[in-house]
Amino acid sequence: MKTDLMGLSITPQALLYIGLDVAIALVLLIVMRWVFGLWTRVDGTDQLSGKDNFAFGISVASSLMALSIVLWSAAEKASSGDYLAQSLQMLVYGVVGILLIKVGRFAHDRLVLDELDKREQILNRNVSIALVDGASAIAVAIMLRSILLWTQGFDIHSGIALISGFIVALAVMLLITRLMERRFAQDNQNDSMQDVLVGGQVALAIQHGGLLLGTAFSVSAASQLLEYHPTAYVSNLLSWLVLAMLFTLLTIALAWIAKRLVLPGINMVREVDHQHNVGLASIEMALTIGMALLLLGLVS
Template identity: 65%
Template sequence: MLDHQTLLYLGLDVVIAIALLALMRWAYELWSSIDSDDQLAGKDNFAYGISIAGSLLALSIVLWSAAERASGDDYLSRAMQMLVYGLVGFVLIKVGRWAHDRLILNRFNKRDEILKKNISVALVDAASSLATALIIRSVLLWSEGFNINSGIAIITGFVIALAVMLVTTRLMERRFARDNQNDSMQDTLVLGQLALAVQHGGYLIGTAFAATAASHMLTYQGQAYITNLLVWLGVGVLFTLLTVMLSRLTKAFILRGIDCAKEVDHQHNVGVASIDASLTIGMALILSGLIA
């Protein structure tokens, strides 16, 4: 049976989690200067809801990891770790969204597109938040201790997440331009191409899972900052490329006879895009499991 102290710890953690999730919604509204109640209930802006949902789920993934990661002799120290890791994850998710908008999908204004109810942009935005959270989760569970070294490890994971998303997006843009007479993938997302958004979102999440492979290959060394960063980055990019290649190979067999580029890019076939996304995520999970 659960003792009194354990029940108190669990209750405190639940309160912390709910408070941080509420803070995430409030911060989203403050950051974007948007009345969320009006967007969600007044204007029925599905894109806005999808974007917030991505942030909330991303923070929940970080809190899930923090709850698993927290250790200590008493419930107060463990709850404090939960709070600190949750706040760090909260900040990194917000900063990650900002960096993604400025560095990766930098050809349009995400806020304006979401206010225009652009579901395609919202889906990619949500996927980028989830990808960031998945890599932060793997670094949280890989690192040891509750100190400055583990904090630097988490920031390292954040940098890796951005690098992986940048590589994935640029590869997708290159493929899209090649198959569409040098058209811009980002401009097409602005036009509301839902199939392309589903495909790209799957690639972001899949390669995030692939990047976590480093946690199975690298022994944690608290003060080996440069080594940790370079190995995680190298393995992350390597497995990102491997995941993309294997998913394309798998797609060639499973969707044999179907021109995926034509179906997704020109005919906006969300079904084919969903299969493509699932194969990318699936191959990343299989690769990660093989080296675990």
């Protein structure tokens, strides 16, 4: 039996496997929440509703959002005529996505935000750290999406390409963070950006989070110009790195120009770094992400 809906032919078998995919997605979201609880080693329910820990909630929400982005990509990526094979791909990509998101967060903690204990800060209700943590998780998921859609097939070669792109994504995030830290130190008498974030500077967290998300969309734009070669592992890695950095630096330059045109006469260093102006930091975040999305649209 076949049903026509909005011009689309839907069979009972198709509906069955769509339901299976939705069930897989829901189970994976539960698993992500469980994995987050294992990482923090605390009672998540108590943190969220008993202690009303907003920072913990932001961190959990970003994990769920990141996984949802990966599942969206997995559902779009699955292209087998066999519905059961599609569901299997959805499950595999979802599990791999959970692992890579956690690895990305671990790497971000140990390599990028290496001067602080993120877990301790979040449990101590530090919203600034939670915002940066959330932005990094979602940024990793956006970059994973671009890599998933870039690869072809469902084999060992696509897996290696996924890992290669993931390494490049982390490298770009690390480099961009170090550049921002250097800029911050130059403008603030050698103060440490990470120390200021520990102090609860929300405006700086929003500014930095916008840069991380802009970087993610810049890497996604770079993927539009890369041709996938299944066995060219080194070439794929170097091409990703060069184009990702090029598009990220171009995004930063365009965002700098946009800020000068949209916010003329405003000293962003004074407003964000010194006066903690959350409103202007939000505008800067929007402009950075906006320029990255513009580049993504132009090359798509």
